[in-house]
Amino acid sequence: MKRVMSILLAAALAAGLTACGSSTSDGTATTAAPAGSTEAQTTGGSGEKVTLTFSTSVYVEEPHRAAIDKLISRYTELNPNVTVEIFGAGWADYWNNLTTEVLAGNEADIIQVYPENIASYNSLLADGVCVDLAPFINSSGITTDQLSGQEFCTIDGKTLALANYAWGTTGIFYRKSMLEEKGINPESIKTQENFLEACRAFAEDGKYGMGVVVSSHSFVVSEWCRMLARPVSDGLYFPDGEVGPYTAERVNVNSPENVWAAEWWQRYLMDEKGGKPVPDKKDSRELFWNKEVPFNYDGPWFVGMTRERDAALMDDIGLIPSFDVVYEGKTYKPNPTNYPLVTMLSKNCKNPDEAWKFMEWMASDEAQALVADCGMIPSNKAYASTPEYIAGHELEQKFLTFAEENYTDLVSDPAIPQQQELSQVMIDATQAMFSEQRADAKTMLDDAAKQIQEIMNK
Structure with a gap:
């Protein structure tokens, strides 16, 4: 304390x-x-x-x-x-x-x-x-x-x-006209691989699927965590939906599921050029509003933001739920954060x-x-x-x-006094993994787990 x-x-x-x-x-x-x-x-x-x-x-x-x-x-x-x-x-x-x-x-x-x-x-x-x-x-x-x-x-x-x-909570907004031009049915986007395939269609034209925050902002953790990590691991920091007991022995950051999710996100960003790294969420929203990307991962507040910016945009915007995640042959429902x-x-x-x-x-x-x-x-x-x-x-x-x-049960970060410290550890780790330096996912998450264990043992 x-x-x-x-x-x-x-x-x-x-x-x-x-x-x-x-x-x-x-x-x-x-x-x-x-x-x-x-x-x-x-x-x-x-x-x-x-x-x-x-x-x-x-x-x-x-x-x-x-x-x-x-x-x-x-x-x-x-x-x-x-x-x-x-x-x-x-x-x-x-x-x-x-x-x-x-x-x-x-x-x-x-x-x-x-x-x-x-x-x-x-x-x-x-x-x-x-x-x-x-x-x-x-x-x-x-x-x-x-x-x-x-x-x-x-x-x-x-x-x-x-x-x-x-x-x-969060879902995937899409520009109707952009998907129509590529012959993509938004209702066909059921899994992370379906989403990647849709983004590939725009990468062929030198564009991206969506803006992704890669900076010191906490979104560098939360976007990846909500879309991929938590659905398969059921807890970034602790297992079982981020519930207690909150002890060093139960730290879940470097679980095989979270490592896999980090490696998939690296491939999406760097190999497939599916996501365009941006410093702030406002930048990914601007990309979407300006029709530079077809997707935006956001919450209901984005509806009001869009109406305020230009009500005419609403005619070209649709919404689908976060995709299921398929890992080792098993399908996991999304469990994005409740905000x-x-x-x-x-x-x-x-x-x-x-x-x-x-x-x-x-x-x-x-x-x-x-x-x-x-x-x-x-x-x-x-x-x-x-x-x-x-x-x-x-x-x-x-x-x-x-x-x-x-969705399955919505998950939030653990409400414990140490959470701000844990969050900073993960911001540092994800920045290193998802920026151009592309630090090894397992190495970074093993190191993050050790730091979090030290924090929980204090």
Whole structure:
């Protein structure tokens, strides 16, 4: 635990010992105030003025900004005594800034993260950072099995977050016209070899099948892992769907299945020229929008991004599920990651009851109808299944169908305090394997396994 905290502290110090910039719900830039300052203090009590702060990594993205602004506008309309201020930063800065804020004691009242981040940030302080929400949930009547991703929010017997926003998984978008020109039926893409064959048709013209992130971005791990590694190994870091016990003896990184998946990905990128290496996911999306590649591996949020860029593009875009993976004669269903955004309640919050009311309301049908505008799938399963939602989000709804009919259990990175360290080990390994240097897959994964075992033994 000391090792994890020291590394996070180092990252925080590197980012600078100041709180991140924030925005009010109208997008006006402000500065995050320390929890003890007048600005951050709230009076509480029925009808009294209350200011809540809400920290999120996605507010810089237009679809999320629009959805969150609508949430705040509607909630403050219903509760005129409440003001909600946003702490936001881009993806690259958000996580270090959050570490800095927690260690300084001026984190937001409500903190939005992904499930794999919960344990890392809660463990920054010896007594924990987040409130156990079980008493709030039990008295609220919320049925947590109706919230997608809620099962990932319990750590060491404590419910440290609420899945009250939205979720997504991944599928393969395609340009209809490009596939038609090559005589490719998208419904024929059932396995990784079918996908490779489709990409080959474009490599013949000096193009690529899709953009693939190969850089220091975490996508260098997650794209390969979701499409190939986890389906055959059932766990990049640990077996059995990334479940515990999380011990050095159970490290799964260098399993024969993961080595095979890495070697296949190398062949796809370097020998077959199926994927074009790019530094960031935005670059692979641009390639797709500009008709330079026929495929883009992405989630439901990409639908909203595309509409925002050019609604006319939607007429030329289709969607199929991630392919099955055939390994040693056996077929494995995809088990791509479940990406729910969940919210934690800080122990430093001066008005936890008011903060919980906002968190609880976010899970309601009314709020989830507004959340749907973010491009992800609302966490409230009941609402996401209504004719109202389906009618306005036909393409996004396909992801729910994929999860139910085409995929096996969705898998997320293990929600343990060491996860950020494990992730960095894998970023370094995959960069070496999938960049031009093409480091030997087995050697790199054996070395990564040793590093992870050392981390787990600390």
